[in-house]
Amino acid sequence: MTDNSSARGGRSAERTADIMRATLELAQEVGYAKLSIEGISARAGVGKHTVYRRWSSKGAVFLDALLSSIEGDLDYPRTGDLVADLRVQMINAVDLLAKPPHDRLYAALVGEAQHDPAVAQALYERFVEPQAARTADRLRLAQEEGQLSPDLDLETVVALLYGAYYHKLLLTPFPVSTKDVDLVLDVFFRIGMRPPAES
Incomplete structure (x- = not known):
């Protein structure tokens, strides 16, 4: 029997990692001032709502991404x-x-x-x-x-x-x-x- 909750948790963690990686990549390419939730979500291949479910602002996701790195x-x-x-x-x-x-x-x-x-x-x-x-x-x-x-x-x-x-x-x-x-x-x-x- 497959543990669906574990599978969902794994996908969620993977998606979070993808978003943070995309955030750092974009920040290095365009600078923080031009960083946007739209750009982050597009680079990570997720919808904006997926980003906003985890973070309230681009500053919040940037902080998490940078401190984790x-x-x-x-x-x-x-x-x-x-x-x-x-x-x-x-x-x-x-x-x-x-x-x-x-x-x-x-x-x-x-x-x-x-x-x-x-x-x-x-x-x-x-x-x-x-x-x-x-x-x-x-x-x-x-x-x-x-x-x-x-x-x-x-x-x-x-x-x-x-x-x-x-x-x-x-x-x-x-x-x-x-x-x-x-x-x-x-x-x-x-x-x-x-x-x-x-x-």
Whole structure:
């Protein structure tokens, strides 16, 4: 006896994957501004109603499509060397977000979040906040081990560490590189993030 519900579920998942793949293909070809539900549905070979059953707007489908494509290992190693651990994770983030094709796509998603509160909330909850929490956890461990000043506000430190990359990625035509990672870490650990040496 065939399990029709399982077959329908499989077809639905396949159709969802087709729509998200079509969304990314079109976004790369025509840019986010020219992306449309009509174009997505035509590329995926489905009706518009099929797209709208799953997503409320092109911003919503674009967010799902992009976040599903940039899943990667952004956890922190725990080697005991804070700077080395930060460097590994930050380079992984640069490789994931700041190189073609994801660099311009992610910039477009951040831009859409400025106009669509639902996209902004989903981007924060599903991507930005979990990454910030991972970084704060690693910095908190360094505080507990005496590698960082206990007075540092970790939320602010996370924003400062990653702010340089967001600025370069979103506001300039220049690529983010591993040299940027090294420079930021060098600057931060030269200006007093480490606890003062005992006299």
